[in-house]
Amino acid sequence: DAGVIQSPRHEVTEMGQEVTLRCKPISGHNSLFWYRQTMMRGLELLIYFNNNVPIDDSGMPEDRFSAKMPNASFSTLKIQPSEPRDSAVYFCASGSPAAGVTDTQYFGPGTRLTVL
Amino acid sequence: DQQVKQNSPSLSVQEGRISILNCDYTNSMFDYFLWYKKYPAEGPTFLISISSIKDKNEDGRFTVFLNKSAKHLSLHIVPSQPGDSAVYFCAASERGSNYKLTFGKGTLLTVNP
Numbered sequence: 001d002a003g004v005i006q007s008p009r010h011e012v013t014e015m016g017q018e019v020t021l022r023c024k025p026i027s028g029h030n031s032l033f034w035y036r037q038t039m040m041r042g043l044e045l046l047i048y049f050n051n052n053v054p055i056d057d058s059g060m061p062e063d064r065f066s067a068k069m070p071n072a073s074f075s076t077l078k079i080q081p082s083e084p085r086d087s088a089v090y091f092c093a094s095g096s097p098a099a100g101v102t103d104t105q106y107f108g109p110g111t112r113l114t115v116l
Numbered sequence: 117d118q119q120v121k122q123n124s125p126s127l128s129v130q131e132g133r134i135s136i137l138n139c140d141y142t143n144s145m146f147d148y149f150l151w152y153k154k155y156p157a158e159g160p161t162f163l164i165s166i167s168s169i170k171d172k173n174e175d176g177r178f179t180v181f182l183n184k185s186a187k188h189l190s191l192h193i194v195p196s197q198p199g200d201s202a203v204y205f206c207a208a209s210e211r212g213s214n215y216k217l218t219f220g221k222g223t224l225l226t227v228n229p
Contacts, residue, residue: 004159031215042118042221043160043205056216091159095215104150105217107159 002026004108006092012114018080021111024073025094033105034067034077035091043091049075082115089113119143120208122220130228135193137223139206142187146208150217151180151191154203163204164191196227 005024013019025032034046048056052069060067064083069075079086089112093105121140129135139149147168152160166173166180166189173180179192193200206220 033215043219045216048215050215056213093159104162104165107152107161109157109159 004092004094004106006090006108006111008111009109010112010114012116013082014116015083016081017115018078019082019086019113019115021077021090021092021113023075023077023092023108025075025092026106027073029094029096029106030072031095031105032069032075033093033095034075035093035107037089037091037110046077079113082113084115087113087115117142118220119146120206120218120220122204122206122223124223125221126224126226128226128228129196131198132195135191135196135200135225135227137191137193137204137206137225139189139191139220140187141189141208143208143210143218144187145210145212146218147211148209148214149180149182149189150207150209151178152205152207152219153200154205154222160205193225196225198227198229201225201227 007022030051032049035043037043046059047067049069067077089110091107091110093107095105119142150165151163153163154160164175164178164180166182171182182189203222203224205222207217209217
């Protein structure tokens with residue numbers, strides 16, 4: 001299995017531009033997570049999908065952030081417009097939790113975003 | 117306010133010795149705890165976990181201890197190997213929200229040959 005695939009691995013953009021991060025979860029996993037890692041806040045959950053449906057987006061910082069999961073094998077995280085404070089490493093993770101059980105989450109390699 | 121705290125940003129140990137990484141939490145609703153390991157330029161990978169109904173879980177060289185009264189857990193690595201050098205994250209999930217992991221900021225472990 002190829003694991004969770006994220007693209008691009010690095011993204012450098014200018015303030016005000018739209019940024020789209022992509023994720024392909026592990027085949028057969030029905031849960032998908034987007035995380036952001038910064039020095040100040042550490043690793044924090046942005047949004048959680050189950051069976052392609054957003055279940056918890058309480059971690060999405062503001063309306064400039066949006067996420068979609070049009071099918072079981074693809075998800076995007078979009079920032080529009082981007083700001084320098086969005087600079088961080090963004091991780092996608094997938095898993096298959098049984099009801100009521102905390103399951104292992106499998107992380108992708110991350111996308112390092114730099115907004116100038 | 118950080119609900120999961122790893123107060124040591126870094127730890128250095130000699131190969132063959134024990135590594136002890138510590139984690140404290142404040143949320144009494146947490147009932148499941150995990151440790152993840154992260155190498156540079158990679159995503160975190162799951163290492164070991166423990167349910168709140170236990171106080172110890174062991175997997176090879178790795179043992180996690182949970183002290184619920186102190187809201188403290190620790191990861192012991194014995195013996196430590198240079199390949200264990202990585203950032204270790206403690207994480208916790210809450211009853212009823214088992215998908216939602218709250219992470220500590222991590223401890224960088226360096227194992228010296």
